[in-house]
Amino acid sequence: MPDADRDYRWSLNLPKTDFPMRAELPKREPARVAWWADRRTYLTRLERNGRDGGAPFILHDGPPYANGDMHMGTFLNRFLKDALVKIHLLDGRYADFVPGWDMHGLPIEKETLKHLKLDFRTADPIELRRACRERALYWLDRQRSQMLRMGASFGRFDDPYMTIAPEFEATIVETLADLAERDYLYKGLRSTLWCVYDETALAEAEIEYKDHTSPSVYVRFPASAAQRAALLEKFGLTDDGTPLSIAIWTTTPWTLPANVAVALSPTATYGVYRIGNEDVIVAAALAADVLARFPRHAELVEAQPSPSPQATLRGEAVGATLDRLAVRHPFLDRDSLVILADYVELETGTGAVHTAPGHGEVDFDSGVEYGLPVINPVDGGGRFTAEAGPYAGAFIFDANARIVEDLRASGALIANESYEHSYPHCWRCKNPVVYRATSQWFIGMDRHGLRERAAGAVRTVEFFPAWGATRMSQMVENHPEWCVSRQRAWGTPIPALACGSCSESFLSPELARAFAAAMRARSFDEGNASDLWWTEDWRAFAPAGLACPRCGGTDLQKERNIVDIWFESGVTWRAVLVERGMKYPADAYLEGGDQYRGWFRSNLVTSVAVEDRAPYERVIAHGWVVDQHGHAMHKSAGNYIAADEAIAKYGADVLRLWVASAEFTGDIRLGAHLLDNVSNVYRNLRNRLRWFLGSVEGLTPDAIVPRAAMEPLDRLALAALDAFATEVGEHYRAFRLHDAYVAIQKFDVDDLSRFYVDALKDRLYSGAPERRASAQSALLAIFRTMCVLLAPVLSFTAEEAWQHLDPALRGDAESVFDLALPQPVAADADALATWALLKELRAQVAANEGVRDFQLDARVDVAPDLHERFAALGDSLREALVVSALRGIGRSADGTAKVVTLPAQGEKCQRCWKYLPLGADPEHPDLHAECAAIVRALETAAAPASP
Incomplete structure (x- = not known):
């Protein structure tokens, strides 16, 4: 009888890695943020793509308000932008992303007044503007840190655009000058929306x-x-x-x-x-x-x-x-x-x-x-x-x-x-x-065909989801005259003058451009450049002989209106894309669905008015974050989840995976139960990466087996990998994140967990070195592909896993973001058909109740035309079915393939646990012949050399 007590574990190649099973994301992620920053991971890859001739991909950032902490809606928005940038960066594109902040206007002013306990009716305008600038910069730094913490760090965060920057304010005023010169901008009495609490006109947005x-x-x-x-x-x-x-x-x-x-x-x-x-x-x-x-x-x-x-x-x-x-x-x-x-x-x-x-x-x-x-x-x-x-x-x-x-x-x-x-x-x-009827500054939507031209520009844009085209058209067609003046202190002034003789108000393009030039001459550190309108005499900017266009009077006074912040953010196409020499129109704008009447529209109108073209080629809109019952989130309702609290509890990667798992074009539900479910998916993916790392331990670059020389099952697995990577790549390039998530999870569960991982364990743990090297080589290819495909979503985890790979196997790719998104590969139809058939047959074996899989032997009954395919697989067929032995290939009367499971012959091998005839080697009677030969070879290699 075999010696059941003999221990052969020393001869096994069990997975070994220091990649931790417990993610501890809240603890580990901050260090990864610092690592990316220290290494300049984003800029290094961006520069490389530029040197390699990568075509530009410009996602233009819609500026958030610098007046509060990130909420989960902000997390959703920033993740989507980050994923889109990373996808194109990994695809070799020059994905130059400039984040921005909207730092003027009522949101910041109200937050500042509340913070300082001031009343805007009595506050000194210059002092209030100084305080607003300080608060806006404080919130910019705070929000930027929160964005970096969530992994949305791939962009020029050290050089963002800010609407309070002198050059940005100058661009705003220059655009006003252009509109006035082209007769789009006028002042008139109209009944406009008015907030009696904030005492200012409002726009529809x-x-x-x-x-x-x-x-x-x-x-x-x-x-x-x-x-x-x-x-x-x-x-x-x-x-x-x-x-x-x-x-x-x-x-x-x-x-x-x-x-x-x-x-x-x-x-x-x-x-x-x-x-x-x-x-x-x-x-x-x-x-x-x-x-x-x-x-x-x-x-x-x-x-x-x-x-x-x-x-x-x-x-x-x-x-x-x-x-x-x-x-x-x-x-x-x-x-x-x-x-x-x-x-x-x-x-x-x-x-x-x-x-x-x-x-x-x-x-x-x-x-x-x-x-x-x-x-x-x-x-x-x-x-x-x-x-x-x-x-x-x-x-x-x-x-x-x-x-x-x-x-x-x-x-x-x-x-x-x-x-x-x-x-x-x-x-x-x-x-x-x-x-309330007041005199305000307006952009005339029906002047010089602006509305019709804007509607025509909409038809040149691709919208995702597609119904956005109809929504955008409606927003343009129903857009009232755009009221762009506000009666507050914190903003870019409209450099208009009022005549004391006839009460005419006018904006001189020459004066406006001179004022803009004076602002451009100021440095950012000198404070608010636009304060010049409050502190300097208008004559400092006026051309010689400036007079009222109606009566010729020279008794002129400065108006004290500021421009609508939707106009400010509405000229980002000019202040960012054009000013920085970036691709214009941008490849994409991405914001919440409410921006059809906000930022999407304001950018469209100003771009068409000045340049007669849409500022974007594609518009992507996302929905809202609601609770798990579909209700809006409010602190008072007790269903609010703060972004920083969620990150501290679950880690950013789990939240990133949550967004990817949902169809973001609609409302996205969020709650503890949903996040727990996503956490389970995350753990499965993490453990898969961990198993890969443990299984390729010991593989060296010179031992990697070329695909053509691999075992048949490994070649089939890589054919399935090619199809999977092509599918995910197509989803990514079309920004169908949910479809990519489904494909990744399906491949992980159906192709890896339920099939290939099980099929490989015998060969990896107890197989002969040359067959094990084939499996390791295939797993290295799968691991590499999984890492790069997970990187846009699970950025922290993909990078952590990549860093745990032997540096010799990483090659020149120090970071996972040095890798390339797999390019589409023509599907190997025969290989995929064989792969699918093997998965089906394996499922038949697994369905056999009451007997452990590896204790079975099997007979496969197949249609005549499948004999050659199965014969070519050799022992890979038995390996794929995870059985001890394969008896023979029969013929199925109904033309399909099926597995007949039979009682295992022989006894349990004490090394590989398959049931086979034992005792071929007298020194190892409790092993079957192949295991005995492997052990003998290992013992010989470990024996000391003869003197």
């Missing part, structure tokens, strides 16, 4: 829509005797003296003091309805709903049950016939003109829209069309002026209740209800905004 409860009122606009007669005539009615009014509906009672008109639909039918002792005009389509709200109507319904009518239709007329008639304002001594407007809808309300050009965008347009006065009885802080009569001094939202009660007391109120609807809010202070 600075608006968030949230649910809001407004006071909904139905109000009578009464007709005087003369007005009544004129109105009734259009309905074919005579005046019997019954009071007549037009019923309007509004959810902003505070705007009634600014009312000058009532808008009707030109095509809708309107009726005169008698209810009790009054007549009222409403749209016929809405009459039933409106009349039900009249108190008198309710009394009649109770007294006269249906079918007795409670309201009588006296006559009808089309809205167009009432054009330019009039009614009286419900509580002020003036008329309200009846006007026509296509925007009047018949879904809600009365079909008659209260119109105040001072407080509505479409109202303002109607006012221009009809020559209506623009009444704006509200100051910048949201308080009524004397023009509002009895409400002067009241805060507009507080005045709603008082106005409703006054309407009730006067008899003008028909009904008062609460109304839930989506309402615009300020993106920073989160409070409701209003429309």
Whole structure:
């Protein structure tokens, strides 16, 4: 009987590596960040790609605001950009990435005011600007450290672009000069979005829509005797003296003091309805709903049950016939003109829209069309002026209740209800905004065909996801005149002048360019270059003889508006790409889906206006990070996960893998349970790399077996590797990260874990040296490919694993980022078919219940045409099935291949654990013949030489 106690472990080649099983990512990752920085890994590879003639790939960075710590949405954004840069860097492209920061504007100013406990109304502008600069630089450094910590370090982080840099501010002003010179930039009175809390105009991109409860009122606009007669005539009615009014509906009672008109639909039918002792005009389509709200109507319904009518239709007329008639304002001594407007809808309300050009965008347009006065009885802080009569001094939202009660007391109120609807809010202070007519600087979207040209440029761009093209087109088509002026301190000034003689405001391109040149002459260390507009006399920048273009006056004063930060970030294509001599248009812009109406659009409009081309060739948009139930993340809801806390707990690589595992073009769910699942996937991939490293231990460069000389199973594995690498490379180049993640996991599980790794263990641990070298050589190729394919996602882990490979096997690739992304290889169809068949047969063996795989022998029944393929595999067929022995190849009647598992013959070899005949070597009776020969050879090699 064999000696079961004899220990042959010394003769085995078990995996050996110091690559740790426990990742301890939070502990190890920071050192890797420092290593990349010290070695200049990114710049070294970038320079190499440039020397090798690599085509440029420019991902232009959309600037985050330097006003707070990274959240998980920022992590998502920065990871995607980092992965895209690394993919193209590994693909040999000159992937020059310049990160940037938006450091002006309300986000930074508000954070600074909060930090310093200041009120912007009383703060000294120059001191506030100095403080804002300090805070912005503080947050830039903090955010940059957080980005580097998460592994998003491949870029020019030592030389980022900053909107507060003198040359950047100069570019902003130069672009304003170009737009003014080309007649795109103008100053005009319009009703624009206004935040009464921050006291500044806002652009559409600075608006968030949230649910809001407004006071909904139905109000009578009464007709005087003369007005009544004129109105009734259009309905074919005579005046019997019954009071007549037009019923309007509004959810902003505070705007009634600014009312000058009532808008009707030109095509809708309107009726005169008698209810009790009054007549009222409403749209016929809405009459039933409106009349039900009249108190008198309710009394009649109770007294006269249906079918007795409670309201009588006296006559009808089309809205167009009432054009330019009039009614009286419900509580002020003036008329309200009846006007026509296509925007009047018949879904809600009365079909008659209260119109105040001072407080509505479409109202303002109607006012221009009809020559209506623009009444704006509200100051910048949201308080009524004397023009509002009895409400002067009241805060507009507080005045709603008082106005409703006054309407009730006067008899003008028909009904008062609460109304839930989506309402615009300020993106920073989160409070409701209003429309307010003020003089602002605008870019005219409909001047010189700018809108049409921008829409045409959209059609030259590739969008990912594809529906982004439609979204972008809609954003351009519906883009209102772009209000680019703001009434705050922290920003780049609009170098415009106002004439003291005629009040004309104008921007001289020559003055603006001289101001820009003065800013360029300042160094960054000298502070805010644009402070010059506040501290210097405008004549220091003015060309000789500058005068008002309207009246020729020279009594000119500087305006104190700053430019919209969306305009600032909207000229990054010029301030970064053009100024730095980079590829323009950029290959790609990548931001969240909200940037279709923000940064994507602002860059498009300014680029088309100045250069008549889109600034990008491709636009990539991602979704939002939500909790694991699909709800928005908020600290108050208890479902918020801070980026630094998540990195400290899970490590950056697990979070990077989480993003890659999701379809980033939609909302991405995040929660502890989801991260635990991703952590399991990460551990599997890490352990696979660890096993590879342990298995190639001892392999030397001169012992690497060429593919053509490898064992058949190893050659098949490398054919599968080629197909896998080609697939992942295609996904990466198309930036389908989720598809790449799925392919990587599938290859790891289906091809490696469930098949090839098991199949190799016998040969690796106990096989003859020459057969083991073949397996090691194949594993080295797989390890190398896996490392480079994992590097864009699991950057820390791929680099750590690569550093644990024997330097002799690493060659010139000191870093994993010195490797090259595998290039596409034509698939070996026959080899892949054989590989797939072997996996299927192996699965049949593994499905055999109750017997350990390596204790089996097997017989394979195959179709006749497969005999030659299997014969060519030799012992690789047995090895692939992970059985002790293979009996013979039979023939399958149904034309398929199947495995018949049989009881193992022989006894358990004490070295390799296969069941085979033992005792061929008397000195090693407990080993089968092959193991005995290997042990003898090892013993001979270890024996001391004869004297």
